[in-house]
Amino acid sequence: MIDNLDIDLAPVVAEQPDPLLFATVSGAHLYGFPSQDSDVDLRGVHLLPAADLVGLREPEETRSKTWVHHGAELDLVTHDLRKFVRLMLRRNGYVLEQLLSPLVVHTGDAHRELAELAPDVITSHHAHHYRGFAVTQWRLFEKTAELKPLLYTFRVLLTGIRLMRTGEVQPHLPTLSAEPEAPAYIAELIAAKAAREHGTLPGLDRSRVAADVERLHTALDEAQAATSLPDAAAGHGALHDFVVRVRLES
Template sequence: MNTTILNELAAIEAAYNIRILYACESGSRAWGFPSPDSDYDVRFIYTSPYKSYLSINDSKDHLSFPINSELDVYGWDLKKVLQLMYKSNTTPFEWLQSPMIYREEAGFRDELWSLCGAYFSQRSNIHHYLGIAKGALETLTDEGTIKIKSLFYVLRPLLSAKWCLERNGIAPMTIEPLLTLMPDKMKTMTQELIALKANAAEALMVTVNDDLLRHIKTEYNYCSTASSDLPRNQFDAEKLNDCFFKTIMRYDDTRLERKETAAP
Protein backbone atom coordinates (compact mmCIF):
# COMPACT_ATOMS: atom_id res chain seq x y z
CA MET A 1 0.00 0.00 0.00
CA ASN A 2 2.89 2.35 0.68
CA THR A 3 3.93 2.13 -2.99
CA THR A 4 0.36 2.80 -4.09
CA ILE A 5 0.21 5.89 -1.89
CA LEU A 6 3.56 7.22 -3.12
CA ASN A 7 2.50 6.70 -6.74
CA GLU A 8 -0.77 8.51 -6.07
CA LEU A 9 1.06 11.47 -4.53
CA ALA A 10 3.47 11.66 -7.47
CA ALA A 11 0.55 11.61 -9.91
CA ILE A 12 -1.18 14.42 -8.00
CA GLU A 13 1.97 16.55 -8.12
CA ALA A 14 2.27 16.12 -11.87
CA ALA A 15 -1.43 16.71 -12.58
CA TYR A 16 -1.79 19.86 -10.48
CA ASN A 17 1.69 21.38 -10.82
CA ILE A 18 2.29 21.42 -7.08
CA ARG A 19 5.06 20.33 -4.76
CA ILE A 20 4.11 18.08 -1.86
CA LEU A 21 6.24 18.95 1.15
CA TYR A 22 4.71 16.54 3.63
CA ALA A 23 2.30 13.59 3.48
CA CYS A 24 1.11 11.50 6.39
CA GLU A 25 -1.57 9.18 7.73
CA SER A 26 -4.31 10.94 9.69
CA GLY A 27 -6.92 8.39 10.69
CA SER A 28 -7.42 5.41 12.95
CA ARG A 29 -4.21 3.82 11.69
CA ALA A 30 -2.23 6.80 12.99
CA TRP A 31 -4.38 7.26 16.08
CA GLY A 32 -3.58 3.74 17.25
CA PHE A 33 -6.86 1.84 16.87
CA PRO A 34 -7.33 0.61 13.27
CA SER A 35 -9.85 -1.98 12.12
CA PRO A 36 -9.17 -4.54 9.38
CA ASP A 37 -11.39 -2.50 7.04
CA SER A 38 -9.96 0.91 7.95
CA ASP A 39 -9.02 2.89 4.87
CA TYR A 40 -5.85 4.94 4.54
CA ASP A 41 -6.48 8.60 5.36
CA VAL A 42 -3.64 10.26 3.49
CA ARG A 43 -3.20 13.97 4.16
CA PHE A 44 -0.63 16.23 2.54
CA ILE A 45 0.68 19.81 2.58
CA TYR A 46 1.78 21.37 -0.69
CA THR A 47 2.97 24.56 -2.31
CA SER A 48 2.22 25.94 -5.75
CA PRO A 49 4.48 28.02 -8.02
CA TYR A 50 5.03 31.37 -6.35
CA LYS A 51 3.21 33.30 -9.11
CA SER A 52 -0.06 31.61 -8.18
CA TYR A 53 0.08 33.37 -4.80
CA LEU A 54 0.46 36.77 -6.52
CA SER A 55 -2.58 36.47 -8.79
CA ILE A 56 -5.52 38.84 -8.33
CA ASN A 57 -7.75 35.79 -8.53
CA ASP A 58 -8.31 33.64 -5.47
CA SER A 59 -6.58 30.31 -5.91
CA LYS A 60 -7.85 26.98 -4.67
CA ASP A 61 -6.32 26.13 -1.29
CA HIS A 62 -7.11 22.44 -1.11
CA LEU A 63 -7.25 19.29 -3.22
CA SER A 64 -9.73 16.50 -2.61
CA PHE A 65 -10.32 13.27 -4.48
CA PRO A 66 -13.01 10.57 -4.65
CA ILE A 67 -12.77 8.14 -1.75
CA ASN A 68 -12.48 4.47 -2.60
CA SER A 69 -12.44 1.37 -0.42
CA GLU A 70 -8.76 1.85 0.43
CA LEU A 71 -7.74 5.46 -0.02
CA ASP A 72 -9.03 8.79 1.26
CA VAL A 73 -6.60 11.42 -0.03
CA TYR A 74 -6.81 15.12 0.79
CA GLY A 75 -4.34 18.01 0.74
CA TRP A 76 -4.05 21.61 1.87
CA ASP A 77 -1.97 24.40 0.42
CA LEU A 78 0.70 25.60 2.86
CA LYS A 79 -1.01 28.99 3.08
CA LYS A 80 -4.21 27.35 4.33
CA VAL A 81 -2.27 25.27 6.86
CA LEU A 82 -0.60 28.37 8.26
CA GLN A 83 -3.91 30.25 8.35
CA LEU A 84 -5.40 27.40 10.37
CA MET A 85 -2.41 27.34 12.70
CA TYR A 86 -3.00 31.05 13.28
CA LYS A 87 -6.50 30.12 14.45
CA SER A 88 -5.07 27.31 16.62
CA ASN A 89 -6.91 24.71 14.56
CA THR A 90 -6.09 21.22 15.85
CA THR A 91 -5.80 19.54 12.44
CA PRO A 92 -2.32 20.84 11.50
CA PHE A 93 -1.19 20.04 15.05
CA GLU A 94 -2.28 16.44 14.54
CA TRP A 95 -0.92 15.99 11.01
CA LEU A 96 2.51 17.14 12.12
CA GLN A 97 2.54 14.53 14.90
CA SER A 98 1.57 11.58 12.72
CA PRO A 99 3.66 8.44 13.36
CA MET A 100 3.11 7.39 9.73
CA ILE A 101 4.87 9.69 7.28
CA TYR A 102 4.71 8.87 3.57
CA ARG A 103 6.76 11.78 2.24
CA GLU A 104 8.61 14.76 3.68
CA GLU A 105 11.02 17.40 2.51
CA ALA A 106 13.92 17.29 4.93
CA GLY A 107 13.27 19.45 7.99
CA PHE A 108 9.87 20.71 6.84
CA ARG A 109 7.81 19.03 9.56
CA ASP A 110 10.22 20.06 12.32
CA GLU A 111 10.13 23.66 11.12
CA LEU A 112 6.35 23.83 11.17
CA TRP A 113 6.05 21.91 14.42
CA SER A 114 8.43 24.34 16.13
CA LEU A 115 5.85 27.08 15.47
CA CYS A 116 2.80 25.19 16.70
CA GLY A 117 3.33 25.76 20.41
CA ALA A 118 3.23 29.52 19.92
CA TYR A 119 -0.24 29.22 18.36
CA PHE A 120 -1.84 26.86 20.87
CA SER A 121 -5.12 28.11 22.31
CA GLN A 122 -6.27 26.02 25.23
CA ARG A 123 -9.86 27.19 24.89
CA SER A 124 -10.29 26.62 21.15
CA ASN A 125 -8.57 23.23 21.19
CA ILE A 126 -10.72 21.96 24.06
CA HIS A 127 -13.93 23.19 22.46
CA HIS A 128 -12.97 21.62 19.14
CA TYR A 129 -12.41 18.21 20.70
CA LEU A 130 -15.54 18.42 22.83
CA GLY A 131 -17.56 19.20 19.69
CA ILE A 132 -16.33 16.02 18.01
CA ALA A 133 -17.01 13.94 21.12
CA LYS A 134 -20.50 15.38 21.51
CA GLY A 135 -21.42 14.71 17.88
CA ALA A 136 -20.27 11.09 18.09
CA LEU A 137 -21.97 10.52 21.44
CA GLU A 138 -25.26 11.63 19.93
CA THR A 139 -25.21 8.49 17.77
CA LEU A 140 -25.58 6.33 20.91
CA THR A 141 -28.88 4.46 20.64
CA ASP A 142 -31.55 4.31 23.33
CA GLU A 143 -30.40 0.75 23.96
CA GLY A 144 -26.90 1.99 24.76
CA THR A 145 -25.22 0.73 21.60
CA ILE A 146 -22.93 2.59 19.24
CA LYS A 147 -20.64 1.78 16.32
CA ILE A 148 -17.21 0.98 17.66
CA LYS A 149 -15.72 3.55 15.28
CA SER A 150 -18.01 6.22 16.70
CA LEU A 151 -17.16 5.22 20.27
CA PHE A 152 -13.53 6.05 19.57
CA TYR A 153 -14.66 9.37 18.13
CA VAL A 154 -15.94 9.99 21.64
CA LEU A 155 -13.03 8.59 23.62
CA ARG A 156 -10.00 10.03 21.82
CA PRO A 157 -11.33 13.60 21.44
CA LEU A 158 -12.53 13.61 25.03
CA LEU A 159 -9.10 12.53 26.25
CA SER A 160 -7.52 15.13 23.97
CA ALA A 161 -9.72 17.84 25.49
CA LYS A 162 -8.71 16.73 28.97
CA TRP A 163 -5.03 16.78 27.98
CA CYS A 164 -5.34 20.35 26.70
CA LEU A 165 -7.11 21.35 29.90
CA GLU A 166 -4.84 19.70 32.43
CA ARG A 167 -1.49 19.86 30.60
CA ASN A 168 -2.17 23.20 28.88
CA GLY A 169 -0.49 22.00 25.69
CA ILE A 170 -1.15 20.42 22.32
CA ALA A 171 -2.68 16.96 22.75
CA PRO A 172 -0.79 13.94 21.40
CA MET A 173 -2.20 12.52 18.19
CA THR A 174 -1.95 8.85 19.24
CA ILE A 175 -4.21 7.38 21.88
CA GLU A 176 -1.60 5.57 23.96
CA PRO A 177 -0.24 8.61 25.86
CA LEU A 178 -3.80 9.90 26.25
CA LEU A 179 -4.76 6.76 28.14
CA THR A 180 -2.55 7.89 31.02
CA LEU A 181 -5.34 10.36 31.86
CA MET A 182 -7.82 7.56 32.58
CA PRO A 183 -8.38 5.68 35.84
CA ASP A 184 -6.98 2.15 35.62
CA LYS A 185 -10.39 0.53 35.23
CA MET A 186 -11.40 2.82 32.35
CA LYS A 187 -7.99 2.44 30.75
CA THR A 188 -8.33 -1.36 30.79
CA MET A 189 -11.80 -1.15 29.23
CA THR A 190 -10.51 1.14 26.48
CA GLN A 191 -7.54 -1.12 25.75
CA GLU A 192 -9.95 -4.06 25.46
CA LEU A 193 -12.03 -2.05 22.98
CA ILE A 194 -8.88 -1.29 20.97
CA ALA A 195 -8.12 -5.02 20.83
CA LEU A 196 -11.70 -5.74 19.78
CA LYS A 197 -11.62 -3.09 17.05
CA ALA A 198 -8.37 -4.55 15.69
CA ASN A 199 -10.31 -7.64 14.63
CA ALA A 200 -13.74 -6.19 13.87
CA ALA A 201 -15.40 -4.09 11.21
CA GLU A 202 -15.67 -0.38 11.95
CA ALA A 203 -19.46 -0.64 11.73
CA LEU A 204 -19.62 -3.20 14.55
CA MET A 205 -22.22 -2.18 17.13
CA VAL A 206 -21.07 -2.44 20.73
CA THR A 207 -22.85 -1.90 24.02
CA VAL A 208 -21.15 0.76 26.10
CA ASN A 209 -20.38 -0.41 29.62
CA ASP A 210 -22.41 1.58 32.17
CA ASP A 211 -19.31 2.57 34.13
CA LEU A 212 -17.56 3.73 30.97
CA LEU A 213 -20.59 5.72 29.87
CA ARG A 214 -20.82 7.44 33.26
CA HIS A 215 -17.11 8.20 33.04
CA ILE A 216 -17.53 9.70 29.56
CA LYS A 217 -20.38 11.96 30.67
CA THR A 218 -18.56 13.04 33.82
CA GLU A 219 -15.38 13.87 31.90
CA TYR A 220 -17.31 15.73 29.22
CA ASN A 221 -19.06 17.90 31.82
CA TYR A 222 -15.78 18.47 33.67
CA CYS A 223 -13.92 19.64 30.55
CA SER A 224 -16.85 21.71 29.34
CA THR A 225 -17.32 23.52 32.66
CA ALA A 226 -13.61 24.02 33.34
CA SER A 227 -12.95 25.48 29.88
CA SER A 228 -15.89 27.86 29.76
CA ASP A 229 -14.01 30.75 31.36
CA LEU A 230 -10.67 30.26 29.65
CA PRO A 231 -9.36 33.33 27.76
CA ARG A 232 -9.63 33.76 24.01
CA ASN A 233 -6.10 33.97 22.67
CA GLN A 234 -4.92 36.57 20.18
CA PHE A 235 -1.84 35.72 18.13
CA ASP A 236 0.70 37.59 16.03
CA ALA A 237 0.98 36.23 12.48
CA GLU A 238 4.53 37.49 11.86
CA LYS A 239 6.26 34.12 12.38
CA LEU A 240 3.75 32.39 10.11
CA ASN A 241 4.12 35.00 7.38
CA ASP A 242 7.88 34.64 7.56
CA CYS A 243 7.60 30.86 7.34
CA PHE A 244 5.24 31.13 4.36
CA PHE A 245 7.50 33.44 2.37
CA LYS A 246 10.67 31.47 3.06
CA THR A 247 9.03 28.13 2.26
CA ILE A 248 7.41 29.06 -1.05
CA MET A 249 10.66 30.61 -2.21
CA ARG A 250 12.76 27.66 -1.06
CA TYR A 251 10.65 25.11 -2.91
CA ASP A 252 9.68 27.15 -5.96
CA ASP A 253 11.00 25.20 -8.94
CA THR A 254 10.34 28.13 -11.29
CA ARG A 255 13.22 30.04 -9.66
CA LEU A 256 15.62 27.56 -11.22
CA GLU A 257 13.88 27.94 -14.55
CA ARG A 258 14.24 31.75 -14.39
CA LYS A 259 17.94 31.51 -13.62
CA GLU A 260 18.51 29.10 -16.51
CA THR A 261 16.60 31.43 -18.86
CA ALA A 262 18.65 34.44 -17.73
CA ALA A 263 22.00 32.67 -18.13
CA PRO A 264 24.11 33.79 -21.17
Protein backbone atom coordinates in the same frame (compact mmCIF):
# COMPACT_ATOMS: atom_id res chain seq x y z
CA MET B 1 6.92 2.11 4.78
CA ILE B 2 4.66 3.40 7.55
CA ASP B 3 4.20 1.66 10.87
CA ASN B 4 1.08 -0.56 10.93
CA LEU B 5 0.71 -0.35 7.13
CA ASP B 6 1.87 -2.83 4.54
CA ILE B 7 1.98 -0.53 1.51
CA ASP B 8 4.60 1.81 0.14
CA LEU B 9 3.06 5.28 -0.10
CA ALA B 10 6.01 7.03 -1.74
CA PRO B 11 4.48 6.76 -5.26
CA VAL B 12 1.42 8.65 -3.99
CA VAL B 13 3.62 11.65 -3.21
CA ALA B 14 5.29 11.54 -6.61
CA GLU B 15 1.92 11.63 -8.40
CA GLN B 16 0.82 14.98 -6.94
CA PRO B 17 0.61 17.96 -9.34
CA ASP B 18 2.40 20.38 -6.99
CA PRO B 19 5.15 19.76 -4.45
CA LEU B 20 4.10 18.40 -1.08
CA LEU B 21 5.80 19.93 1.94
CA PHE B 22 4.66 16.95 3.95
CA ALA B 23 2.20 14.08 3.98
CA THR B 24 1.28 12.04 7.04
CA VAL B 25 -1.18 9.33 8.01
CA SER B 26 -4.14 10.50 10.07
CA GLY B 27 -7.46 8.89 10.99
CA ALA B 28 -7.84 5.55 12.69
CA HIS B 29 -4.23 4.50 12.05
CA LEU B 30 -2.96 7.58 13.86
CA TYR B 31 -5.55 7.25 16.61
CA GLY B 32 -4.58 3.66 17.31
CA PHE B 33 -7.77 1.81 16.42
CA PRO B 34 -7.71 0.84 12.72
CA SER B 35 -9.87 -2.00 11.52
CA GLN B 36 -8.98 -4.63 8.96
CA ASP B 37 -11.09 -2.69 6.44
CA SER B 38 -10.09 0.84 7.46
CA ASP B 39 -9.06 3.16 4.65
CA VAL B 40 -5.80 5.08 4.87
CA ASP B 41 -6.29 8.77 5.59
CA LEU B 42 -3.43 10.83 4.17
CA ARG B 43 -3.19 14.50 5.07
CA GLY B 44 -0.68 17.13 4.14
CA VAL B 45 0.31 20.44 2.59
CA HIS B 46 0.93 21.25 -1.04
CA LEU B 47 2.63 24.37 -2.32
CA LEU B 48 0.92 26.30 -5.09
CA PRO B 49 3.04 28.43 -7.42
CA ALA B 50 2.93 32.12 -6.51
CA ALA B 51 1.27 32.87 -9.85
CA ASP B 52 -1.77 30.82 -8.81
CA LEU B 53 -2.34 33.14 -5.86
CA VAL B 54 -1.99 36.52 -7.58
CA GLY B 55 -4.04 35.96 -10.74
CA LEU B 56 -7.78 36.10 -11.37
CA ARG B 57 -8.49 32.38 -11.13
CA GLU B 58 -9.49 30.92 -7.79
CA PRO B 59 -6.56 28.90 -6.43
CA GLU B 60 -6.99 25.22 -5.64
CA GLU B 61 -6.25 25.62 -1.96
CA THR B 62 -7.73 22.26 -0.95
CA ARG B 63 -7.44 19.04 -2.91
CA SER B 64 -9.21 15.80 -2.14
CA LYS B 65 -8.87 12.44 -3.83
CA THR B 66 -9.96 8.91 -3.00
CA TRP B 67 -8.69 5.86 -4.85
CA VAL B 68 -7.43 2.31 -4.44
CA HIS B 69 -3.67 1.79 -4.31
CA HIS B 70 -2.27 -1.77 -4.11
CA GLY B 71 -5.56 -3.00 -2.66
CA ALA B 72 -5.91 -0.27 -0.04
CA GLU B 73 -8.41 2.56 -0.22
CA LEU B 74 -6.59 5.87 0.16
CA ASP B 75 -8.13 9.21 1.03
CA LEU B 76 -5.76 12.12 0.38
CA VAL B 77 -6.59 15.68 1.46
CA THR B 78 -4.02 18.46 1.19
CA HIS B 79 -4.21 22.21 1.74
CA ASP B 80 -2.02 24.88 0.24
CA LEU B 81 0.49 26.10 2.80
CA ARG B 82 -1.24 29.44 3.37
CA LYS B 83 -4.61 27.84 4.06
CA PHE B 84 -3.09 25.21 6.32
CA VAL B 85 -1.34 27.83 8.43
CA ARG B 86 -4.54 29.85 8.67
CA LEU B 87 -6.29 26.73 9.98
CA MET B 88 -3.52 26.33 12.55
CA LEU B 89 -4.27 29.86 13.77
CA ARG B 90 -8.00 29.09 14.06
CA ARG B 91 -7.57 26.71 17.01
CA ASN B 92 -7.99 23.67 14.78
CA GLY B 93 -6.78 20.54 16.53
CA TYR B 94 -7.04 18.38 13.40
CA VAL B 95 -4.33 20.20 11.49
CA LEU B 96 -2.00 20.10 14.48
CA GLU B 97 -2.50 16.34 14.73
CA GLN B 98 -1.77 15.97 11.03
CA LEU B 99 1.31 18.19 11.18
CA LEU B 100 2.71 16.36 14.21
CA SER B 101 1.69 12.82 13.22
CA PRO B 102 4.54 10.33 13.75
CA LEU B 103 3.29 8.34 10.74
CA VAL B 104 5.21 10.28 8.11
CA VAL B 105 4.90 9.53 4.41
CA HIS B 106 6.86 12.53 3.13
CA THR B 107 8.77 15.25 4.96
CA GLY B 108 11.47 17.87 4.57
CA ASP B 109 12.97 20.92 6.19
CA ALA B 110 9.80 23.00 5.79
CA HIS B 111 7.74 20.33 7.53
CA ARG B 112 10.14 20.18 10.43
CA GLU B 113 10.26 23.97 10.74
CA LEU B 114 6.49 24.26 10.69
CA ALA B 115 6.21 21.57 13.38
CA GLU B 116 8.61 23.57 15.55
CA LEU B 117 6.29 26.57 15.25
CA ALA B 118 3.20 24.58 16.24
CA PRO B 119 3.46 25.06 20.05
CA ASP B 120 3.06 28.81 19.60
CA VAL B 121 -0.46 28.44 18.20
CA ILE B 122 -1.83 26.21 20.97
CA THR B 123 -4.21 28.01 23.31
CA SER B 124 -6.72 27.21 26.00
CA HIS B 125 -9.46 27.57 23.38
CA HIS B 126 -8.39 24.37 21.62
CA ALA B 127 -10.51 22.66 24.26
CA HIS B 128 -13.57 23.90 22.35
CA HIS B 129 -12.48 21.98 19.26
CA TYR B 130 -12.25 18.68 21.13
CA ARG B 131 -15.38 19.28 23.18
CA GLY B 132 -17.43 20.04 20.08
CA PHE B 133 -16.23 17.00 18.17
CA ALA B 134 -16.92 14.77 21.17
CA VAL B 135 -20.53 15.97 21.29
CA THR B 136 -21.00 15.24 17.59
CA GLN B 137 -19.51 11.75 17.81
CA TRP B 138 -21.47 10.90 20.95
CA ARG B 139 -24.73 11.77 19.20
CA LEU B 140 -23.72 9.50 16.33
CA PHE B 141 -22.99 6.68 18.76
CA GLU B 142 -26.38 7.13 20.41
CA LYS B 143 -28.03 6.69 16.98
CA THR B 144 -25.94 3.78 15.68
CA ALA B 145 -24.34 2.04 18.70
CA GLU B 146 -21.23 1.60 16.52
CA LEU B 147 -17.85 1.45 18.19
CA LYS B 148 -16.18 3.89 15.80
CA PRO B 149 -17.96 7.06 17.01
CA LEU B 150 -17.64 5.88 20.62
CA LEU B 151 -13.88 5.48 20.26
CA TYR B 152 -13.71 8.89 18.61
CA THR B 153 -15.63 10.35 21.55
CA PHE B 154 -13.18 8.94 24.07
CA ARG B 155 -10.20 9.82 21.89
CA VAL B 156 -10.98 13.50 21.44
CA LEU B 157 -11.94 14.05 25.08
CA LEU B 158 -8.73 12.45 26.31
CA THR B 159 -6.67 14.32 23.69
CA GLY B 160 -8.21 17.58 24.85
CA ILE B 161 -7.55 16.83 28.51
CA ARG B 162 -3.91 15.94 27.81
CA LEU B 163 -3.48 19.07 25.70
CA MET B 164 -4.88 21.38 28.38
CA ARG B 165 -2.70 19.84 31.07
CA THR B 166 0.59 19.49 29.22
CA GLY B 167 0.44 21.35 25.89
CA GLU B 168 1.10 18.02 24.14
CA VAL B 169 -0.92 17.01 21.07
CA GLN B 170 -1.45 13.29 21.65
CA PRO B 171 -4.13 11.66 19.45
CA HIS B 172 -3.16 8.00 20.05
CA LEU B 173 -5.93 6.38 22.09
CA PRO B 174 -3.94 3.36 23.39
CA THR B 175 -1.41 5.83 24.82
CA LEU B 176 -4.17 8.02 26.23
CA SER B 177 -5.82 5.00 27.86
CA ALA B 178 -3.12 5.20 30.54
CA GLU B 179 -4.58 8.50 31.75
CA PRO B 180 -6.23 8.15 35.18
CA GLU B 181 -9.61 9.27 33.82
CA ALA B 182 -9.62 6.77 30.92
CA PRO B 183 -12.19 3.97 31.22
CA ALA B 184 -10.56 0.59 31.82
CA TYR B 185 -12.51 -1.04 28.97
CA ILE B 186 -11.05 1.10 26.16
CA ALA B 187 -8.67 -1.71 25.15
CA GLU B 188 -11.66 -4.05 24.81
CA LEU B 189 -13.43 -1.55 22.55
CA ILE B 190 -10.34 -1.16 20.37
CA ALA B 191 -9.98 -4.92 20.02
CA ALA B 192 -13.64 -5.26 19.04
CA LYS B 193 -13.39 -2.53 16.39
CA ALA B 194 -10.23 -4.09 14.92
CA ALA B 195 -12.35 -6.87 13.49
CA ARG B 196 -14.77 -4.60 11.66
CA GLU B 197 -14.87 -0.88 10.81
CA HIS B 198 -18.57 -0.44 11.57
CA GLY B 199 -18.91 -3.07 14.27
CA THR B 200 -20.79 -2.95 17.55
CA LEU B 201 -20.19 -4.62 20.91
CA PRO B 202 -23.19 -6.63 22.12
CA GLY B 203 -23.75 -6.32 25.83
CA LEU B 204 -22.05 -2.95 26.14
CA ASP B 205 -23.34 -1.14 29.23
CA ARG B 206 -24.46 2.10 27.61
CA SER B 207 -25.45 3.74 30.88
CA ARG B 208 -21.93 3.16 32.22
CA VAL B 209 -20.44 4.49 29.00
CA ALA B 210 -22.65 7.60 29.17
CA ALA B 211 -21.49 8.26 32.73
CA ASP B 212 -17.86 7.91 31.69
CA VAL B 213 -18.30 10.32 28.78
CA GLU B 214 -19.92 12.86 31.08
CA ARG B 215 -17.07 12.43 33.55
CA LEU B 216 -14.52 13.11 30.81
CA HIS B 217 -16.39 16.23 29.76
CA THR B 218 -16.12 17.46 33.34
CA ALA B 219 -12.41 16.62 33.40
CA LEU B 220 -11.90 18.58 30.16
CA ASP B 221 -13.75 21.58 31.59
CA GLU B 222 -11.61 21.48 34.71
CA ALA B 223 -8.38 21.05 32.74
CA GLN B 224 -9.25 24.04 30.56
CA ALA B 225 -10.05 26.18 33.60
CA ALA B 226 -6.71 25.28 35.20
CA THR B 227 -4.51 25.29 32.10
CA SER B 228 -1.39 27.40 31.77
CA LEU B 229 -1.90 27.63 28.01
CA PRO B 230 -2.33 31.19 26.73
CA ASP B 231 -5.61 32.75 25.70
CA ALA B 232 -4.33 33.73 22.24
CA ALA B 233 -1.79 32.34 19.78
CA ALA B 234 1.62 33.97 19.79
CA GLY B 235 3.01 32.64 16.52
CA HIS B 236 1.25 34.75 13.88
CA GLY B 237 4.29 36.81 12.90
CA ALA B 238 6.66 33.86 12.66
CA LEU B 239 4.16 31.85 10.65
CA HIS B 240 3.58 34.76 8.25
CA ASP B 241 7.31 35.06 7.65
CA PHE B 242 7.57 31.30 7.18
CA VAL B 243 4.80 31.19 4.56
CA VAL B 244 6.28 34.12 2.61
CA ARG B 245 9.80 32.68 2.65
CA VAL B 246 8.80 29.17 1.63
CA ARG B 247 6.61 30.48 -1.18
CA LEU B 248 9.27 32.78 -2.58
CA GLU B 249 11.99 30.16 -2.31
CA SER B 250 9.91 27.75 -4.32
